[in-house]
Structure formats: C-alpha cells, structure tokens
Amino acid sequence: MFHKVKDVNPRANLMLDVMFADGTTKEYDVAPLLEKFTAFEPLIDEGLFESVNVDPGGYGVSWNDDIDLSCDELWDNGVTIETPFDGLMAFSTAADLWGLSDSTLRKALVYGKIRSGIDARKYGKQWIVTRGAMIREYGEPKEPERVQ
Structure with a gap:
C-alpha cells in the first residue's frame, strides 16, 4: 500500500x-x-x-x-x-484513501453514519474524521494507484 x-x-x-x-x-x-x-x-x-x-x-x-x-x-x-492526533484525517484525505467523494462523507454525517462530535468534528472550514469511523463504515482503505 x-x-x-x-x-x-x-x-x-x-x-x-x-x-x-x-x-x-x-x-x-x-x-x-x-x-x-x-x-x-x-x-x-x-x-x-x-x-x-x-x-x-x-x-x-x-x-x-x-x-x-x-x-x-x-x-x-x-x-x-503515539500522538493525541493518531488516526485523525481531513475529509479530503479520507475520501482519497477510501476512493469516495467529499460529498459522500458529508452525507454520512447528515444520515448519522459518521457521528458529529464523536467520529468527526469541524475545525474552521475543515472537517476531520477518525480512521476508526472510516473503517467501521467503509472497511479498509483502497490502495491508490502509484504513479511511477
């Protein structure tokens, strides 16, 4: 990977x-x-x-x-x-790793699949999500193609 x-x-x-x-x-x-x-x-x-x-x-x-x-x-x-920030990532990074769109993650918030304040939180204009929530809802991340 x-x-x-x-x-x-x-x-x-x-x-x-x-x-x-x-x-x-x-x-x-x-x-x-x-x-x-x-x-x-x-x-x-x-x-x-x-x-x-x-x-x-x-x-x-x-x-x-x-x-x-x-x-x-x-x-x-x-x-x-170990750091206090382990497993935290921006929605855009999570979307890239899992092969999803940012809008899919925003909809997951609206429908309660990803829980605001527990699985994800907004800091300024940026949403941050936990790796654990992403694995729970979408499985392991997809392996992106590597540019040679």
Missing part, C-alpha cells in the same frame, strides 16, 4: 517525525544512513537537515535535488509513535 506523507518535522539528533495521510506518525532515525551512504553526509549540517520538506504528492521527503527518502523507506523503517 502507498503510504502518503502529509507532514515532516525535523528533531534533534537527526530524527524525523513523519505524519502519514492515514493518521499514523512514525519516528525515523536518519543517522544510520550517514554511516552507510556518503550521499547523506551533508545532513550533518543542522541547517540543511532542518530544511526537510514533503515531496509533491507525498511520495517521500527531500532536502535538495540530491538527498531524499521514499515514503516506503520512512514507513517500513520508521517506528510508530
């Missing part, structure tokens, strides 16, 4: 906190890569390391044109950590 990266935050000691579209957060240690691959050695520079960004489409993270990590590497070798 494609694990789309939504956000990344650099931490001390060459650690990354990587948030995935499905609401999972993983901690990834970049330090071992410096020992194995010379291409990662420039990341010892704190300024460069802190400049990490999510690649367009969420297919990984990168620092520049020469240094990047794939979403598969981050997912497979990252360690899942």
